[in-house]
Amino acid sequence: MIRGPQGSVWRAVFDGLLEAVWLVEPEGLTVRFANQGAAALLGRSPEAMEGANAVELLACTPEDLYFWAQDRDALMRGIHSHSGLLGGDGQFIPVDRRVSRVDSPAGEALLLVTMIDRREQASNERELEILLSELRATLDSAADGMLVYDMGGRMRAFNQRLAQLWGMPEDLLVQRNDAAVVAHMQQQVADADAYRARLSSIALEPGRETSDILHLRNGTIIERRSVPQLSQGRPVGRVFSFRDVTLNAEAQASLRLAARVFDSSLDAIFIADDRHQIVRMNPSCERLIGAPAVALQGVPAASIFGAEDAHAGWMEHVLAAWERDGFWEGELCLPESGASGTAKPACAVHLSWVVLRSEEGNALQSIGFMRDLTQQHAARTRIEELAYSDVLTGLPNRLRLSRRVGEAIDSIQASRLDAGGFAILFVDLDRFKIINDSLGHLFGDRVLQIVAKRLQGCLRQSDMLCRLGGDEFVVYLHGGDAAIAEGVARRMLEDMLRPFMLDGMGFSIQCSIGVALYPQDGETLDDLIKQADTAMYRVKERGRGSYGFYQPQMNADLLSRMKLEHAMRQALGQQRMVVHYQPQVAMATGGVVGAEALLRWTDPELGPISPGVFIPLAEESGYIITLGSWVMEQAVQEAARWLRSGSPLVMAVNVSALEFRQPDFVERLTRLLLKHGLPAKLLELELTETILLQDAQEMEQRLVALAELGVGLAIDDFGTGYSSLAYLKKLAIHKLKIDQSFVRGLPDDEGDRAIINAIVHMGRALHIEVVAEGVETQQQRKALEQMDCRYFQGYLCAPAMPAEAFRSLLASRQSYSWELPAPA
Numbered sequence: 023m024i025r026g027p028q029g030s031v032w033r034a035v036f037d038g039l040l041e042a043v044w045l046v047e048p049e050g051l052t053v054r055f056a057n058q059g060a061a062a063l064l065g066r067s068p069e070a071m072e073g074a075n076a077v078e079l080l081a082c083t084p085e086d087l088y089f090w091a092q093d094r095d096a097l098m099r100g101i102h103s104h105s106g107l108l109g110g111d112g113q114f115i116p117v118d119r120r121v122s123r124v125d126s127p128a129g130e131a132l133l134l135v136t137m138i139d140r141r142e143q144a145s146n147e148r149e150l151e152i153l154l155s156e157l158r159a160t161l162d163s164a165a166d167g168m169l170v171y172d173m174g175g176r177m178r179a180f181n182q183r184l185a186q187l188w189g190m191p192e193d194l195l196v197q198r199n200d201a202a203v204v205a206h207m208q209q210q211v212a213d214a215d216a217y218r219a220r221l222s223s224i225a226l227e228p229g230r231e232t233s234d235i236l237h238l239r240n241g242t243i244i245e246r247r248s249v250p251q252l253s254q255g256r257p258v259g260r261v262f263s264f265r266d267v268t269l270n271a272e273a274q275a276s277l278r279l280a281a282r283v284f285d286s287s288l289d290a291i292f293i294a295d296d297r298h299q300i301v302r303m304n305p306s307c308e309r310l311i312g313a314p315a316v317a318l319q320g321v322p323a324a325s326i327f328g329a330e331d332a333h334a335g336w337m338e339h340v341l342a343a344w345e346r347d348g349f350w351e352g353e354l355c356l357p358e359s360g361a362s363g364t365a366k367p368a369c370a371v372h373l374s375w376v377v378l379r380s381e382e383g384n385a386l387q388s389i390g391f392m393r394d395l396t397q398q399h400a401a402r403t404r405i406e407e408l409a410y411s412d413v414l415t416g417l418p419n420r421l422r423l424s425r426r427v428g429e430a431i432d433s434i435q436a437s438r439l440d441a442g443g444f445a446i447l448f449v450d451l452d453r454f455k456i457i458n459d460s461l462g463h464l465f466g467d468r469v470l471q472i473v474a475k476r477l478q479g480c481l482r483q484s485d486m487l488c489r490l491g492g493d494e495f496v497v498y499l500h501g502g503d504a505a506i507a508e509g510v511a512r513r514m515l516e517d518m519l520r521p522f523m524l525d526g527m528g529f530s531i532q533c534s535i536g537v538a539l540y541p542q543d544g545e546t547l548d549d550l551i552k553q554a555d556t557a558m559y560r561v562k563e564r565g566r567g568s569y570g571f572y573q574p575q576m577n578a579d580l581l582s583r584m585k586l587e588h589a590m591r592q593a594l595g596q597q598r599m600v601v602h603y604q605p606q607v608a609m610a611t612g613g614v615v616g617a618e619a620l621l622r623w624t625d626p627e628l629g630p631i632s633p634g635v636f637i638p639l640a641e642e643s644g645y646i647i648t649l650g651s652w653v654m655e656q657a658v659q660e661a662a663r664w665l666r667s668g669s670p671l672v673m674a675v676n677v678s679a680l681e682f683r684q685p686d687f688v689e690r691l692t693r694l695l696l697k698h699g700l701p702a703k704l705l706e707l708e709l710t711e712t713i714l715l716q717d718a719q720e721m722e723q724r725l726v727a728l729a730e731l732g733v734g735l736a737i738d739d740f741g742t743g744y745s746s747l748a749y750l751k752k753l754a755i756h757k758l759k760i761d762q763s764f765v766r767g768l769p770d771d772e773g774d775r776a777i778i779n780a781i782v783h784m785g786r787a788l789h790i791e792v793v794a795e796g797v798e799t800q801q802q803r804k805a806l807e808q809m810d811c812r813y814f815q816g817y818l819c820a821p822a823m824p825a826e827a828f829r830s831l832l833a834s835r836q837s838y839s840w841e842l843p844a845p846a
Contacts, residue, residue: 033055033057036055036057036059037057037058037059039057039059040059041059041136041137041138042056042057042059042060042062042063042064042117042136042137042138042139043055043056043057043059043060043134043135043136043137044056044060044071044076044133044134044135044137045124045126045132045133045134045135046076046132046133046135047132047133048094048097048098048131048132048133049094050075051075051076051077051090052073052074052075052076053071053072053073053074053075053076053079054072054132055068055072056068056071056072060137063107063109063115063117063137063139064079064107064108064109064110064115065109065110065111066110076090076135077090079107079108080105080106080107080108083105083106085103086103086105089101089121097121097133098123098131098133100120100121100122100123100133101119101120101121102119102120102121103119104116104117104118104119104140105117105119105137107137115139115141116139116140116141116144117137117138117139117140118137118138118140119135119136119137120135120136120137121133121134121135122134146301149295149301149387152386152387164181164183164263165183165265166183166263166264166265167180167181167183167184167185167186167187167188167263167264167265168180168181168183168184168261168262168263168264169184169261169262169263169264170251170259170260170261170262171259171260171262172258172259173228173257173258173259175225176200177200177203178259180203183264184264187242187244187264187266188206188207188210188238188264189210189240190203190206191206194206209239210238210239210240211236211237211238211239212237212238212239213237217236220234224248224260228250228257228260229250229257230250231247231248231249231250232246232247232248233245233246233247233248234246235267236264241268242266242268243266243267243268244264244265244266244267245264245265245267246262246263246264247262247263247265248260248261248262248263249261249286250286251285251286252285252286253285254285254305255285255305284304285304285305287304287306288306289306289391289392289393290303290304290306290307290309290310290311290371290391290392290393290394291303291304291306291307291389291390291391291392292304292307292318292323292326292389292390292392293387293388293389293390294323294387294388294389294390295387296384296385296386296387298322298323298324298337298388299320299321299322299323300315300318300319300320300321300322300323300326301319301320301387302315302319303315303318307392310356310369310371310392310394311326311356323375323388323390324336324337326356327354327355327356327357328355328357340375344377344385344388348376348377348379349374349375349376349377350373350374350375351372351373351374351375352372352373353370353371353372353373353395354370354371354373355368355369355370355371356368356369356370356371369394369395369396370394370395370396370399371392371393371394371395372392372393372395373390373391373392374390374391374392375388375389375390375391376388376389376390376391409421410422410425412488412489414467414470414471414489415470415471415474415489416474417474417478417487417488417489417495418486418487418488419488419489420488420490420496422486422488423486423488423496423498423547424547426486426498427444427446427498427547427550428547430444430498430500430540431540431545431546434540434541442501442503443501443502443503443539443540443541443542444498444499444500444501444502444539444540445497445498445499445502445503445504445506445507445510445537445538445539445540446496446497446498446499446537446538446539446540446547446550446551446553446554447496447497447499447507447510447511447514447535447536447537447554447569448494448495448496448535448536448537448538448551448554448555448557448558449477449494449495449496449497449514449533449534449535449558450493450494450495450533450534450535450558450562451473451493451531451532451533452531452532452533452534452562452566452567453532453566454466454469454492454493454531457469457529457531465524465525468524469522469524469531470489470493472522472524473518473522473531474487474489474495476517476518476520477495477497477514477517477518479517480510480513480514480517481497481499481510482500484500484501485497485498485499485500485502485510486498486500490551496551496554497510502539503539504537504539504571507537507539507571508537508569511535511537511569512569514533514535515533515535515567515568515569518531518532518533519532532566532567533567534558534561534562534566534567534568534569535558535561535568535569535570536553536554536555536556536557536558536559536560536561536569536570536571536572537554537557537569537570537571537572538550538551538553538554538557538571538572539571539572543572553572554572556572557570557571557572557573558570583639586628586631586635586636586639587639587643587645589625589627589628590623590631590636590639590640590645591645593623593625594648594649594652598623598624598625598626599621599622599623599649599652600621600622600824601619601620601621601622601653601656601657601660601825602619602620602621602622602821602822602823602824602825602828603617603618603619603620603660603822603823603824603825603828604617604618604620604815604816604820604821604822604823605617605815605819605820605828605831606618606672606674606793606813606814606815607813607814607815607819607838608812608813609803609806609807609811609812609813609814610812612838613838614671614831614832614838615671615672615813616671616672616673616674616706617671617672617673617674617828618674618675618676618708618815618822619653619656619657619660619673619674619675619676620633620676620822621633621637621649621653622822623636641678641679641680644680646678646680646681647678647680647681647684650676650677650678650681651681651690653675653676654675654677654691654694655694657673657675658673658675658694658695658698658700658705659698660673660825661673661700661704661705662698662699662700663829664829664832665699665700665701665704667829667832669832669833670704671704671832672703672704672705672706672734673700673704673705673706674706674707674708674736675705675706675707675708676708676738677707677708677709677713679710679713682709682713682721682724683713687724688724688727688728688731691728691731691733692731695731701732702731702732702733703732703733703734705733705734706733706734706735706736706756706757707728707733707734707735707736708736708737708738708759709735709736709737709738710737710738710739711737711739711740722752722753725753725754726754728754729754734756734757735753735754735755735756735757736755736756736757736758736759736793737755737757737758737759738759739759739761739795740758740759740760740761740781750784750788750790751788755790756790756791757790757791757792757793758781758785758790758791758792758793759792759793759794759795760778760781760792760793760794760795760811761795761796762795762796762816763796764777764778765778765794765795765796765797765802765806765816766796766802768801768802768805768806769801769802769804769805775805775809778794778806778809778811779809782809782810782811786810791812791813792811792812792813793811793813793814793815794806794811794813794814794815794816795814795815795816796815796816796817797814797815797816797817797818797819798816798817798818799818800818802816802818803818819838
């Protein structure tokens with residue numbers, strides 16, 4: 023005991039310390055003084071400790087027993103070590119203990135024993151050791167080889183799987199030799215230079231994630247991935263993972279890297295102890311919760327999601343799930359204010375909370391993985407908004423229409439009465455592509471919006487307008503019969519004829535409408551839309567801008583058309599199409615001056631197919647480009663063969679408008695002539711007047727290019743189209759072909775004679791040759807000869823014939839005698 027005024031000062035000073043303090047008499051090791059800190063640590067009053075033997079109050083280790091057994095001088099030299107005490111309840115208390123000499127106010131030499139409670143530190147160290155042990159065990163049990171570097175390029179760690187994949191010898195595993203490991207790995211890859219270059223590239227971007235494939239010399243294929251090792255959001259190293267994908271390449275896409283560094287995870291992660299109190303959080307978790315990890319250490323994990331009391335029932339579910347499955351997962355809501363009191367918007371999160379147990383099955387700690395669902399919920403809400411509406415126009419979409427029509431069908435069927443039905447209208451805007459191509463898709467989208475409003479204005483509240491996509495709309499007419507459907511269709515056509523105005527620009531839009539009625543035309547929405555679409559298609563075939571009702575025969579016609587188109591697309595590859603050649607003859611001499619290439623098709627099931635049937639189908643489907651290109655090559659090749667055999671003739675080939683508008687048409691034709699060695703003057707292109715009137719400026723440039731090349735240009739079926747005779751003077755046209763519809767009326771039809779006579783005299787005045795098509799009788803030929811038409815072709819001379827027959831014709835004679843019957 024320390025007495026006197028100075029002793030009181032000492033006691034006041036020592037009692038103000040948080041540390042536990044003893045003053046011990048060195049000879050007998052008697053506690054002379056114990057402060058309040060010692061009383062709080064051991065759970066005994068100072069009076070109970072003063073006078074007691076110090077060694078009896080200590081849970082002495084062998085080291086402590088040795089220390090306290092030393093002589094006085096050795097004790098005075100002191101010691102600093104970890105030791106322990108026995109608390110008042112008999113429990114062991116780990117302490118950080120320091121013993122040093124101190125002189126009392128009376129000058130007496132005493133031992134000053136200070137002790138700091140290490141229970142919390144020991145617990146944390148134990149938790150850390152467990153965590154590190156588990157992380158190391160995870161690393162060694164990973165299916166992938168793992169290799170960790172620091173920022174200086176030094177190896178921090180690698181696992182056994184890495185050694186197996188790279189075939190590392192035993193000596194590299196028992197000694198620390200980074201250079202030897204690096205050299206060994208470089209020796210194993212097939213391309214060491216590329217391997218080194220790639221590592222250098224990765225080192226230059228410490229924050230970048232990488233992935234590549236390595237080929238080892240032994241044939242193994244390894245997928246290598248690397249991620250930056252982050253601490254507080256900054257790179258402190260790099261983690262490489264290596265996976266053997268030689269035998270299981272398809273599985274590599276579905277497997278995730280076995281290990282991720284805690285601080286670099288994009289998921290919010292917290293770790294709780296066995297009492298479910300938070301001991302650690304990663305940066306992503308701090309950002310999500312809105313509070314630093316320090317502020318939440320020791321806080322119950324349940325309190326993150328609100329008041330702990332409110333989640334008592336929830337924690338029971340969590341504990342039950344841990345017992346059953348080892349984890350709990352679900353959606354929770356973080357409160358509006360963060361755990362630290364910082365204002366923060368509430369947000370939904372997905373939590374996966376996993377329990378980690380000891381070998382005995384006791385819960386050691388748990389790890390929670392959280393993901394912010396704010397954007398996901400916003401997207402889900404937006405998706406739900408859009409699920410039943412069209413994004414562009416805001417109209418109901420097909421899903422909503424399907425539900426509406428389904429309800430109507432159910433209602434009609436449930437009534438078991440002749441309750442009538444409803445109508446479906448399929449509305450398609452005619453030539454809407456012109457608006458998109460000329461004014462752009464953004465302008466076209468705005469046009470669709472105002473079109474939707476105008477169409478909507480034609481309907482009742484009980485009806486529904488739906489946009490299928492593009493420029494196609496579907497209308498449901500509630501309780502609509504044929505008369506109502508016809509009235510609505512007429513009203514729509516009339517309203518669409520009114521001019522549209524957008525950005526100060528006036529324009530017109532026409533539409534075609536097909537109508538199908540329930541139940542006679544179909545019993546489901548899909549059937550009704552299909553039938554209405556078929557009816558609309560027939561309207562377009564007949565000129566557009568009108569409406570039509572579905573008729574059962576339409577499907578049969580479409581099916582026949584589909585079969586014909588399919589057979590046509592197969593015919594070329596199956597060599598069922600051939601090019602025949604019909605001679606063009608000089609009226610005066612009967613000599614063959616040229617030939618027209620004509621495509622012929624014979625199908626094994628359908629028999630011979632007329633060009634008048636399949637050519638329009640090819641033009642409508644766009645397949646005419648393929649057919650035209652093939653016919654052109656066959657014709658040029660055949661004309662070159664005639665030239666080499668000494669019978670040079672002009673080859674005439676029909677060119678469709680779609681083929682002629684191809685941007686590379688002139689270039690392809692030039693290459694074709696060079697390929698087969700045919701002079702351009704021996705090729706003549708037969709064009710329709712429609713080609714010349716569409717995109718006049720562009721067509722004029724193309725015709726000039728062909729004229730400069732030397733190719734002849736003829737106008738086919740002259741007089742049957744919407745002629746603008748100005749092009750005859752402006753363009754380099756060499757020949758006019760009188761359509762056979764005018765020739766057929768000769769010699770008796772005065773109108774046909776007048777038209778042909780006018781064409782012949784116009785051609786002579788413009789120095790353009792005139793050829794009559796479809797001449798079948800001597801009377802027709804004589805009438806043409808009287809009108810000074812100098813060339814013709816037709817069955818009077820010969821039908822179109824295969825290439826071999828035409829070559830025989832050229833070899834046998836060069837002219838026809840009009841006194842003899844026409845050849846078969």
